[in-house]
Structures are given as C-alpha cells and as structure tokens.
Amino acid sequence: MTGKRTLAALMMAAALAAGSPAAAQEAAPRPDFAAWLKEVEAEAVGRGIRAETATAALAGVQHIDKVIELDRRQPEGTMSYAQYMERVVNPARVEKGRALLAANSAVLAEIERRYHVQPKYVVALWGIETDFGRVTGGYPVVSSLATLAYDGRRSAFFRGELLAALQILDEGHVTPATMLGSWAGAMGQCQFMPSSFLKFAEDWNGDGRRDIWGTVPDVLASASNYLLRSGWNGDQTWGRAVRLPAGFDAGLIGLDTRKPVAEWTRLGVTASGGKPLPKTELEGSIVLAEAGKGPPFLVYENFRTILKWNRSTYFALAVGHLAERIGGK
Template sequence: MRGRLALLLLGGVLSTPLQASPDFEQYVAGLKQEALTAGISAATVQAAFADIRLIEAAIKHDKNQPEFKLTLDTYIPRAVPQWKVNQARALYRQHLPLLTKIGREYGVQPRFIVALWGIETNFGKLTGNFPLISSLATLAWEGRREAFFKGQLFDALQILEQGHLTPAAFKGSWAGAMGQVQFMPSSFLKYAVDQDGDGRKDLWGDLADVFGSAANYLHQNGWREDETWGRRVRVPDSLDPALLGLEVRKPLSAWQALGVRQQDGSALPKVDMEASLIRPDDVHGRSYLAYDNYRVLRHWNRSPYFVVAVGTLADRISE
C-alpha cells in the first residue's frame, strides 16, 4: 500500500477527487514513461494524462465490502423487478430486427443480449461517470492489485490510441468497466466489434456495436445457440451433497433418476444434454441445473448471482 493512502481514507468519499499527492504524481510520471516505451504515441499519452488526478472514491469502492449477506431470494427480486422485465420486453421488440441479425451472425439468442444489457447498465442508463484513466491509475498506485489495474490502464491507452473515442468521453465505473455492457479495457480489445462498420467501436452510444460486442463475447467463449442457460429445480433432501457443484456433470436423465425435478414438480426435459447441479446459497436456498451457457455467462462475471439474474431476465423476456 502506498505511503499516503491512510490520509486518503480519513475524509470519506468526497464529491470531487483529492489533489494528487507527490507520490501519486511520481507514480504517474513512471506510467507515462512505461506507456511510451510500450509503443503508445506521445500524443495519446499527453492527451490521456492531461487531466490525471487521484480518485479517492475508487479506492474506497475497491476496499469496501457489502455489509449484509444477500441470498438469491432477496437478490433476484431486486435485480429483476417487474418494471425491468417490462422494459426489457419493450426494448427487445423495439430492436428486434437488429438483434435478430446480430443473433444469427454470432449464434446467440437475442434475449440474452438484452438481458446482459439490462443487468449490466439498466439498458445503457448507468454506465458510470468516473474518468477511466484517472481511476485506473489511482487503483494501480494504491497497490493492492497493481499488476491488474496497470494492465487495464495500458489496455485503455490502446483503446484511445486506436481512436475509438476521446479522452474526455472515456468514462466508466470506478473499476474501469466501460460502456453499455461494461467491458473492462482488456475485454474491449479482445471482444469489442465495429458492428456498423463506421470505423469506431463505440460501446457508449452505438447500439449495433453494443449488441454485436456482447454477442461476440458470448460466441468467442463457447455459447451454444441450441441451449438455454439453466433452470431452477427441486432437489430431494436425500441427494448426496457431493453431487453439487460445477465440477460434477451428468445427463438430465441421470438427474431425473436422482429425483431432481423442475421447480413446478414436473419431469426434466427429455433431451440429450449434461448439466451441473448448483446451490449458490445454503441448503435452504435455491437450486439450479447449470448448462454449458451458464459457464459462458460465468466467464463474463463469476458471481452466480449475476449469472442467475441474467438468465432469469432472459427467461422472462421470452415468456
């Protein structure tokens, strides 16, 4: 941890960033030199770091943990309320021609593109207003995860170097997630696409690029168009707990023989596919059969709560 961090934490989260300390200024000078050595142009470095400043709120967010314990029973109604379902259905219908075209190109059902869009940023309304270069430099300087955030910072500089947007418009979450589907800079470089062919990958204001990039991410990580993500199920009390977890995969017929049923008590689908049985909370919590697409969504975000929220919203769109 850097020497002046204790002073930063005394004042709470301020509405404006703290003035950079000499230590931070010295650290930034080193970042600039490393960027130039890595091949980033002097013009991009100068523009990107022109208004660099220490962002105390980014440090506070990175260090703070939730003060209460969520369960899926409390989280899902908050993450997928009826108003969001209604809005998702309306936007799905509004953009269906574009979504259908992109879905066919990448082999991804359009309802999952809309669900990711809705869970990540409330359909583009909550993309974050932190200056990304300053936030990433601050988190690298703070030191707890320096290698990670420094790598994301240099990837962010590559995005600016490629001319996808200006430094002034380069804003996102406190941790560096960007645009309407909240890609980290490394994910942007790997998965973002110029879907409409205008020469820019605009994940902030261009829905073709937003939808295409989300679909490309899923496609590149093994999405299966012929399967859904999973389903909530009932599990008999007698089931061996050792069968729980993503490490165990069984055909649906095997889970059926073990007494696992759909949530309404009906038999599992008679299809030739494997699934894992997961229970993200305790023995009294919800149980799900997780399919291959569950694993792809987990690559996007490892939280089972996030995956279940996306899958639940996608299911509600298609009802």
C-alpha cells in the same frame, strides 16, 4: 530438531537479507503520483502508443481518493437470493427489456446470425449491467485505473488495464473526456474492462469506432461476441429450476459434478413443479442459489459461460431468469 534448525536458519537469512543494500533498494519509497504517471507514459510509448495520445490522456489525471475508499470497503451484510432477484429482475426491467428487444429486433436478428447468441440473453445482460445503458458510471476511466494501479494492492492488474485504456484512446474509439465508467474501470453500456474491450468489442455499424458508450448496435454485437468467444452455444438454454428428492446426496451439488439429464432423473431430480425433466442429451450440474439453502437449479454449459462474464451465481441466475421473462416465459 533438523526442521527447527532449518526454520531458524531461514529466518536469520531473511533478517540479514532485509538489511542488505538490495532489500533496502526494494523497500525504497515509490515515486509520487505525478512522477509515477510519467513512468506509465514512458511505458505506454514504449509499447507503441503515440506519445501525443499518452501525454494528452495522462495530463489531467488525478488521484481519486473515493476510488480507493470504494475498493477497500467491505460489503455490509449479504443480500439474499430473493432480495437480489427482486431488485434485478423486476417487472419494470422485464417490460423495458421486452420493448427494447422489439425495438432492436432487426439488428439483433443480424447479430444473432453472426454470433449465434439468442437476442433475449444479450438484452438481459444489457439490462442487468447498466439498466439498458441508463447507468454506465460517471468516473473518468483513466483516472480511476491510474488511482488503483498506483495504490499497490493489485497494481499489476490495474496497470495493465490502464495501458489497455490508453491503447483504446490511441485507436480513436473514444476521447478521454467521454471515456467514463465505474470506479473500477468497467466501461460503457456493457461494462467491459479495457482488456475485454480490446478482445471483444465490435464496430457493428462500420464507422471505424467500437463505441460501447453510445452506439447500441456496437453494444449488442460486443456483448454477443464476448459470449460466443467464451463458449456460448446458441442451440442451448442456460438451465432450469428443479426439485431435489429427500435425502439427495449433497456431495453431488456443485459445478464440479456433471451428469446427463437422464442420470439426474434417475437420481430423483424433477422440474420445480414436480414434472419429469425433459429428455435431452445435455449434461448439467446441480447448483444452489445460496450455498446450503437453495433454491436448486440444473444448469448447463451456457450457465458456465455467463459465469465467465461475472463469477456471481446470483448474477448468472438473474441473466437466465430475465432472459426468459423478456422472451415471454
């Protein structure tokens, strides 16, 4: 009875609070889009962004209904791992990746010396994100982020990204007209959100601009810096396909379980072709490409680092496979 009375009292209190002046104030309608943009402009200036930058960047901003539609659209069906790999790691992309690895070998070697990330992984990420810069998105980033921030579903996150975008403009790395990206605000050939740009983007060629839109060395260095600062180990690989023995304990599957490779061998795990796993001091986890289905992989710490870039298991596996094929395997 005490619990029921407490619940009833809480509900009554909530109802009374809803009718209070404070609650009425909280429920007040938000300003229209133009007035809201003025609030953002004032906040940006308060954070040290020059008034002329904020005014110019926000002057032509429009609410993009298509962005809201895309944000709320639920995917129709689920792509299988095999379908995803066929689309993302296809022969044409492998061939193009090998050509670009060779064409950029000199700068990639210099970048590797600084960031300790193997070039094949950087090129693989570049290929999967934007098909090596071919598909970077045509949405005006400031308008997209303003639309999403105003929408209210994840307003705090996107407002922060919008303010970060204004800081990028204020620093002179790009102009509002050329600051294009995905509908969600991911920018340039490596598809960084503005906050990631501020943390990881690099000015490799030393021209004073971190240009992830049009300067390939900046793109490659920025991707490498992201991986390095997210935990990448340049002396290690990402993982490998494996074969699980009959009756394998499903409770051991998942990133929460880490074991030395020798222990996985003792448990009957082999390479996908049936050969013994390599002798190494690395620890790894068993993951399935599709939950409950497979195929299984033994993945190492670099796999977890790729997941910091994109939380999709499909994506991380595709990066590993594409890198191997670009590298000649």
